[in-house]
Amino acid sequence: MNGNEYVRTEVSGAVATVTIDRQAKLNALNPEVIAEIDAAFAGLRDDADVRAAILTGAGDKAFVAGADIGVLADMGTITGTEVSRAGQDVLRRIERFPKPVIAAVGGYALGGGCELALACHLRIASARARFGLPEVGLGIIPGYGGTVRLARLVGLGRAAELILTGDMIDGARAAEIGLANMVVPHAELTDRARKVAGRIAGNAPVAVRMALASLYGAVENTMDHALSFEATLFGLLASTDDMKEGMAAFLEKRKAVFRGA
């Protein structure tokens, strides 16, 4: 186990778990926590043994209850923009992490915490999860990509409802609107996140990485550009040993053994 003050990383098999642990403040994101999350993912990026990651919050109350309001309270015009850009950059690096990242949300995912979950590739909620973007009640707006990613994920109308009211929704409602991929009983959250991560980790790693690149390329580009990008990635995968192995294993009725090349 690697650790620093607020974020610890554990690797079990091919799955890394990054846990934010600042329970006295419901895992709220101060600059140190954000830097430690960034460092945790940087440390896993080139570890070929890690094929998927889970991001979660310590304790039974919160995933992350938001950016640290005590820190935000001191912002001015310039520092506010810097705070937003700095947080956006870290979350963008998680979104561009080359292996799937699953947010396991078992409590409050508010403000920056909800935005952090949105930057992950999948979200698994427990029945105790509470998602919300309460920023307008504090005189600000979501500034870590929330207005951008939520609209893309759940549609403009639902995003507007959540962001303009600031209301919280539970895990079941989050799953209903596509904000969470699934909702599970609280006691099963860790197991389920590990199971999903394990399923992903069992697939061909380069193909999984290219699938992520193509999916996000599709959302961020025009149709023609996205289709051409998909075809290029498809062609690249045809040169991998894992493609040969995956297809040979199917034809030979055995389980494929992928090497990530």
Ligand code: COA
């Ligand atoms: N920033 C800083 N501190 C926070 C925080 C945040 N986003 N969220 C919670 N905390 C702190 C509280 O101030 C409190 O600290 P204290 O014990 O030193 O006073 C501690 O975490 C526990 O929170 P508390 O409010 O006592 O828990 P609760 O169960 O009564 O309420 C919440 C839980 C999540 C409803 C409430 O903490 C809350 O509304 N938090 C702010 C959420 C928010 O607006 N986030 C978006 C920020 S942009």
